[in-house]
Amino acid sequence: MQINPKETLFGHPILKVREVVRQAMRCRLWGSSEKELHEKVAKALKQSLVSAQELAKQLVDDGYLLFEKKIFGEDDVQFELNETEKGRRFGVANAGKPISRQKATQLLNELIERAKAINHRKELAYYVESIRVFGSYLSDKEALGDLDIGVKLARKNNFTELEDNRIELARQSGRQFSNYSEVLDWPHREVMMLLKARKRGLSLHDIDEDKVFKVAETNLVFQYRKGKTTGKTFL
Template identity: 35%
Template structure:
């Protein structure tokens, strides 16, 4: 999905709303939004934030997820949060991105230092359309499985990864980032800073939609 710089959503610049919604869909944080959060992040008054949330609810971008007013993205909101204002990339470029991605998957699994293994990689979306010469993003879904066999094992492995990051001078932006770092680091390794890769999990609602074409390109052996 592409958006233009002058597009608007609920009376606000579309890119500004997309940038706010994007972290809510993050595969390693799974955060939820709130009126107060909208107010702080967009720098608007409480009344304006409430009006914006109401409009986003009415237009189907978000849905209430908790009694205290927290909201999460709908499938429509998820698609919008992943929209890009960048120019499309060539299929050949996407081919190279995918090839390099699989190399990083194999490296991560063979290295054995991450808290998660990548069990499966699935490509989906417009990349699979042979008649399309350019695509907005390379959509990839991954099945990440924690190496710990018990709660105690998972906590121990996670703590080891966090301690390792701290020793390597990693500065966490929040306690939430530190807590989820074992997941974050493998995701960042896989994306390798590419803004043209849209990374999802295999249980993502967009990926699971019946009309979504997909192809499994890697299974860990």
């Protein structure tokens, strides 16, 4: 699915609306009250609480998201926004210019080489356990929206020590974090950024967080196990 980044949806920039749906795909839109839930929508949308409430309703009414109220025991209530199949397709939609299959193959080969290099870096807190291709690359199309990649990272045995070191190094380098969650997420995000390498046309998704991998057809292209790496080279 391709979207125009200059368009709007429900009166908001379409990329911001897509980010709200992606937060739902990552199971991050929930709260013990509807207000707490909508505050998380507002953060993703970067708009007021009122605007977030209105957008959430529109996304539900139009079939992108499902609003659910879950009850655990007598007093424990959780409100959630979860994506539908329509929302999932929108959430992984590409907003960039189409790329050729040849370019996508080049991006894939370069990504695998970066994964191998990352796994040789002892100072990082995570290693790349596996990489899977999904989406239009598995079709016979020559023009692709982008190269959709699922990545699974794993913690190293001395994770706590490495985590502390990477966070401290980031702070010393001038990186700022807006909250404690961002601090804890940094060692994981750091490796994902190294994999991405700011490459246009490359779309990375966390296999452990993104529900699309429960239904999407995928092709394993890289596997790291017990010091051994299995990685293909594509032509």
